[in-house]
Amino acid sequence: MRSSQLVFRTRREVPQDAEAASHQLLVRGGYIRRLASGVYSFLPLGYLLLERISAIVSEEFRNAEGNQVLLPALHPTEIWAATGRLAKMADVLFRVESKAGSFVLGPTHEEAVIEAIAPDLASYRDLPAMVYQLQTKFRDEPRARFGLMRTREFIMADGYTFDADQEGMRIAYMKVYRAYQRMFERLGLLAVPVEADAGSIGGDVNHEFMVASAIGEDHFAECANCGYRANIEAAVAGEFSVAEVPEIDGVTVYSTPGAPGVEIAIRALKEQGALVDDSAMLKCMVAVDDRGEPAILLIPGERTLKVPGGYTLAGEEIFGEGSIFCKGYVGPVGMRERGVKILADPSIRARAWWATGNNVDGEHVVGVRIDRDFSVDDYRNLIVVEEGDPCPRCSAQLHLVRAVEVGHTFQLGLTYSSVLPHASFVDPEGARQPYWMGCYGVGVTRLPAVIAEQFIGEGATAVAWPVEVAPFEVAVVAAGRSAQAADAAERLYQELLARGLRVLLEDRGLSFGNAMGDLELIGPPFVVIAGAKVAAEGVVEVRDRLLGTVEQVALGSCGDRVEELRKAAVPIRR
């Protein structure tokens, strides 16, 4: 393509509403333009980039035997009501009321794909099967973020597998899992699969593919020793070593009026001469289960609570008049006898005694021991892991990494097929059986931002895209005004095109500085410059922007050399 034909304009100034480096680069380079918060247009250059990324994603889904489809964005409300997700995902659903009826703009397509495909998968002979699409999703996000990183309208590649049994589902899952690893490598991303929480999609086994990045909205825990990796939501800590604590024998009650909360209570207890250390407080949170039964959740006072599945934290009303729970002074002692279930994080065993609320306003107790003063009904993982916590597999120290989720794979099992009767097939005995399903997502329009973060230069004024995703693999530019340079550039452009490369000829007659400034934003990994030495010595300059190397090459061998460099280029950096 000739730059004079490309509709785009770069800008020098940093856009006022762009904080993230990738966002600045994409706006300055003229890849995208914001229409509303979390709603972006892809301009011609941005579309070329997106087209490349989409092609790679699509190819890898096909390598996993996916059949491409295109499902509607407009879903009749009924199909969402049928799975209960109309209510469950109400917060993110865009709703449309029209004379044609009531619709939801699809945020994901489990329901829609079953409606579309189930009639063609009526027999066990039709299984296994996989379909996928690249399609626009709509989610009414509470907050859009970092340009393309989190938007309200975005393209996702979503795949769905249908199998006759669990074993088949697992095989399909592994096939996609491996396709994802190839896909992200081609995209220039070091994506690591981590164990994750299934969220509102549902199902059992699932992995998130995470890329360490400054624009990450998530963290995952990683063990350098054994390779354990899990999203912070799903990560669990191993066994903590037992803490050294002061010798205390009995239980002592202290009067601590006006001291709710861990830190104030510790201070109040110290003032009274209690032998408490800063880690002595047991945090006791009141939660209710799905049936509305109350429970107490116990964690070390310095830790953050992770509310377990099936429970929600109790609201203020639980502390009302006549309640057995005393706000700010809740403790486990005697609660079981009053019919309150006690759940505890295993880490509370790593200490001989605790200080805790005495279930009386203005009173704490010190020296409370598990099994002597109270019993735990159930040990569950209730704490959010922190840097340095022991690994659950090998007890080495966990490390937290800020990261972006670029893909997510789920073994759904029978989650959807059990509630949608037509999501089923007839087995060899003639009996109707539900599909064993898997679903797989890749955040396609997020990828330009994530890739840019990895390949961007200082000050967000330059990028060198990985060869497979680059809108142009190589750019040709003439330096100076000589006719020889312009001729050489034109001939090289034709030659590189003929070799099947994606080539940009800079033909706008810009000064050299302007031309190079723009090229740095357009991001070709290779640039060929035809300057004064073409006429004098018959050589051009070839730059490898990924490696940062520059070489002088004879005009006649330039095409060969560029192709060599192109083939030798490795997608992943760092």
Next chain:
RNA sequence: CGGGAAGUGGCGCAGCUUGGUAGCGCACCUGCUUUGGGAGCAGGGGGUCGCGGGUUCAAAUCCCGCCUUCCCGACCA
């Protein structure tokens, strides 16, 4: 939804404290000179100052209400 910041030609900003008919840089248009790292000179076009109301002889500027955008948090595939 809570906290913070900001809305002035296409983009980035000044002007607001102390009301008096809107300015700078970039970009754009014309001409000439330039062209191996973001050129120079001369001339030119373009703005409901986010929206609505109020105060005033007079509002970008003061007052009230609303909207939008970005950042942190909550939430999230």
